[in-house]
Amino acid sequence: EAGVAQSPRYKIIEKRQSVAFWCNPISGHATLYWYQQILGQGPKLLIQFQNNGVVDDSQLPKDRFSAERLKGVDSTLKIQPAKLEDSAVYLCASSRGAESEQFFGPGTRLTVL
């Protein structure tokens, strides 16, 4: 079974620019997550989707971050405008349901200059 796919793998932008990340979950997984992992820390949940609905986005900085999962499969996470402190690895994960084990993608490493 194919794993969680993410693209791009690396992105370098200047502050105040916009950036978007894409995630394709494991086939059949209804729940999708976006995490932010700052260097030297554990991942922090940004948003959780169940199919195409948002379950939890309490830790998403909504003034600059947005995410969608329109058809309940792929998802995009956008940052607009980016700040220096957004430099991190953005991990996408998926699970069959919210109570199931989460499987992580390879991540997108974002550097904001």
Place this chain on the structure above:
Amino acid sequence: ELKVEQNPLFLSMQEGKNYTIYCNYSTTSDRLYWYRQDPGKSLESLFVLLSNGAVKQEGRLMASLDTKARLSTLHITAAVHDLSATYFCAVDMGWAGGTSYGKLTFGQGTILTVHP
């Protein structure tokens, strides 16, 4: 707010030795996960612990959960170089903690280095 603390944060071991990583958490929870992360890589699931007293073993690693003490341990037996990585515990409060499932809170991670 759920807090998850791991210790030690850094662990340097000799091959063949045993050691334990501890994961303490602050709020009632009924499931806990252990992940491994190699440098520049994503997270690999090691163990899922779903109930009090749960113990799981895979190779040289054994994980346990004590929900009453709000403590999980990851025990390493006869360490080998291939175990060098960062290990994270992650707690899902779930319904026991008054929320829905899936919202994982991770510890800071334990960087394990195994020397010959």
